[in-house]
Amino acid sequence: MITLISSDKRKFHVLEEVANQSLTIRDVIEDRRGRRRADRIILVTNINSKIPEKVIVYWLRHFLMPEEIAHASMSHKKAEKLKKWEAKFFDTDIDTLNDLILAADSLDIPSLFDGACEKVSDILKNRSAEEVGEISKIENEFTHEEEEEEIPSENAWVWRNEFA
Amino acid sequence: MAAWSDLTNDILEHITSFLTFPDHCRFGAVCKNWSLVSKLRRYPPAPQLPWLVLEEEEETRKRKFYSLSEAKHYSIEIPELHGRYICGSSHGWLFAVDIKITGILINPFTRECYELPPFPAFSKKIDIPLYEKVPSDDIERIRGWTFEEMQIRIVFKAILSHDPKERSDFTAMILFGELNTPAFWRPGDLCWTIVDGQVGSMDDIVYFEENFYVLPSGIQLYVVDFEPKPKLREVGPEIGQDKKISKFFSFEVFHPLVGAPVWLTPNPW
Structure with a gap:
């Protein structure tokens, strides 16, 4: 059993085999092998407790079938079920998605990273820059001239839908 | 704080790898940093159904295309x-x-x-x-x-x-x-x-x-x-x-x- 400690000091106990899905944690455990029990504590200081909870849920769901996922040998029915589960898992607010991506990146969990990035790309799909700006509160920072000149000449066609 | 603003450019680039070509262009218009990321073009756009090439618009002479995946027409100069x-x-x-x-x-x-x-x-x-x-x-x-x-x-x-x-x-x-x-x-x-x-x-x-x-x-x-x-x-x-x-x-x-x-x-x- 290893212990993860989040930035708000909550402790999460996880089976080593489960946490091994994080390549970062696996390497840390490997480095510390044979040492004292205290060394099985890993600080994940850059993320709050909400995220480890989600990450562990994700691990547990995937832990049951890592081999099958790796070798793409899952039965069609199982694959469909997992897909449905993941769709629900990633169906969350954009701040959580954001933190999941950061956690998956720093803990090096490739499938979680891909899944969360793909979900963000789904949110961006078929949305104009203005809509994305509203959803994400990102300021576009383009000066009036840049917006007039640079953007239209290159990309104007993508959001004009003239004869739909 | 704006969402996604603390994602590194590497991560943003990874996100663009899931976007089709038109979505990629729209992505580049969101803000200055995203515009820079969209220009790196390390990943090819995500595959989509091919576009149908149509005639040109009479007045503007822009070429019309029809994207099946998006069910949308585009006119491009x-x-x-x-x-x-x-x-x-x-x-x-x-x-x-x-x-x-x-x-x-x-x-x-x-x-x-x-x-x-x-x-x-x-x-x-x-x-x-x-x-x-x-x-x-x-x-x-x-x-x-x-x-x-x-x-x-x-x-x-x-x-x-x-x-x-x-x-x-x-x-x-x-x-x-x-x-x-x-x-x-x-x-x-x-x-x-x-x-x-x-x-x-x-x-x-x-x-x-x-x-x-x-x-x-x-x-x-x-x-x-x-x-x-x-x-x-x-x-x-x-x-x-x-x-x-x-x-x-x-x-x-x-x-x-x-x-x-x-x-x-x-x-x-």
């Missing part, structure tokens, strides 16, 4: 395509013929462009005169054909062996003229080279595993041999007399005046 008829598409490049019956090969998004040499004679009887040299009272006539008709009829189908961006020694193959005769051109060639051995009119052509295959309106498949001399050679499989194949792909709408529909897979960088 591509000056090189003004007044040109699109007779083929391959690897995201378009073959386009103008009213003077001269051809170009162009990637409509990067606007890289090759000028193609003049096409060979339409048939034994009909040579294509220089547009400028036809007397003005006879300007529209080439032995009974108008230049507009000839522009559509000269090339039946055109394909490439490779993406010109990846290999500069690609081969362009066309079926041209009255009998859809196969002819090829490679960058640097000054003219089209006709492939010998044609029997009858050709219906279709495809490039597969280093070979061009040509299908006449009969029952036998041909492959193009380039050495020692460009020539068609019969290849299997035997197709029963009662079964006739006329296309390498399934049913396609073909309109005698407009030609076959041209599908474009955007290949923007």
